[in-house]
Amino acid sequence: MSxxxxxxxxxxAYRAPDMPAVFEPAxxxxxxxxxxxxxxxxxxNALVGGGVAKGDRVGLLLMNGSEFVESFFAVAKIGAVNVPxxxxxxxxxxxxxxxxxxxxxxxxxxxxxxxxxxxxxxxDKTDITTWIQxxxxxxxxxxxYDDWMGSASAELPVVEVDGDDxxxxxxxxxTTGLPKGVMHTHDTVLWANLTLCTTTDFHQGDVFxxxxxxxxxxxxxxxxxxxxxGVTMVLLRAxxxxxxxxxxxAEHVTTTLMVPAMLQFMLAVHEPSKHDASSLR
Numbered sequence: 331m332s333x334x335x336x337x338x339x340x341x342x343a344y345r346a347p348d349m350p351a352v353f354e355p356a357x358x359x360x361x362x363x364x365x366x367x368x369x370x371x372x373x374x375n376a377l378v379g380g381g382v383a384k385g386d387r388v389g390l391l392l393m394n395g396s397e398f399v400e401s402f403f404a405v406a407k408i409g410a411v412n413v414p415x416x417x418x419x420x421x422x423x424x425x426x427x428x429x430x431x432x433x434x435x436x437x438x439x440x441x442x443x444x445x446x447x448x449x450x451x452x453x454d455k456t457d458i459t460t461w462i463q464x465x466x467x468x469x470x471x472x473x474x475y476d477d478w479m480g481s482a483s484a485e486l487p488v489v490e491v492d493g494d495d496x497x498x499x500x501x502x503x504x505t506t507g508l509p510k511g512v513m514h515t516h517d518t519v520l521w522a523n524l525t526l527c528t529t530t531d532f533h534q535g536d537v538f539x540x541x542x543x544x545x546x547x548x549x550x551x552x553x554x555x556x557x558x559x560g561v562t563m564v565l566l567r568a569x570x571x572x573x574x575x576x577x578x579x580a581e582h583v584t585t586t587l588m589v590p591a592m593l594q595f596m597l598a599v600h601e602p603s604k605h606d607a608s609s610l611r
Contacts (some may be wrong), residue, residue, distance in 0.1 A: 334409075336404065337407065375408045376478050389435065397436065406498075407487060408489045417442060425449060493514055533559055540586070541574055564577055579609075
């Protein structure tokens with residue numbers, strides 16, 4: 331099997347353009363698959379216009395949101411390599427990962443502007459030449475995400491990508507040493523999606539609540555599976571147990587993924603008379 335992971339989004343937008351793709355409660359934003367595809371193409375073309383080529387590494391230091399999803403697929407569309415970054419790490423830890431991966435472009439949320447500024451001040455300790463800020467006021471030498479992508483074409487860029495080409499590098503926690511970059515090709519990502527969609531009760535028309543951080547493969551794989559399978563994503567910027575219950579009822583969430591500690595927090599605030607979870611399988 332050989333296919334560009336980025337084009338999974340293109341195919342879903344072609345098949346179901348008006349299907350709800352993303353809901354972000356934090357900013358009350360809803361995007362259809364057509365809209366998500368258009369924004370992703372704009373990011374892809376903006377990257378190409380900025381000199382990003384096949385095989386280049388693009389770091390994503392982003393909170394959960396449509397910007398993460400559209401950027402991830404955009405990087406894949408042009409054959410570049412995603413490097414999702416754990417925003418809980420400090421500058422020294424991020425510096426090692428950025429240098430180790432050879433990241434040359436960093437897209438970061440406004441919440442991390444100070445952290446990005448500290449990394450910028452370290453000069454050649456990273457290989458980053460382009461700093462792109464999503465949200466907040468971008469400072470000198472930093473590109474504003476919305477202006478940057480908003481002026482680019484929404485047409486699908488055509489780049490030849492082989493199944494053995496790298497799609498993303500996910501770094502381990504480094505609990506027994508320095509973090510190690512685990513390399514995922516377009517084919518390994520596609521097989522992970524096929525496994526998810528064929529071995530779980532996860533199918534077209536579902537509504538998936540994602541409360542885990544997208545820099546972790548446990549959250550990223552289901553989101554990719556949502557696009558592959560035709561599922562609507564409800565993206566929590568950060569986990570909130572009470573809000574999770576409210577969203578399950580309001581958005582008719584059918585499936586989610588939680589780790590045990592998150593479930594314990596949810597049980598602690600559960601009010602059967604208030605929280606309708608009848609849609610959740």
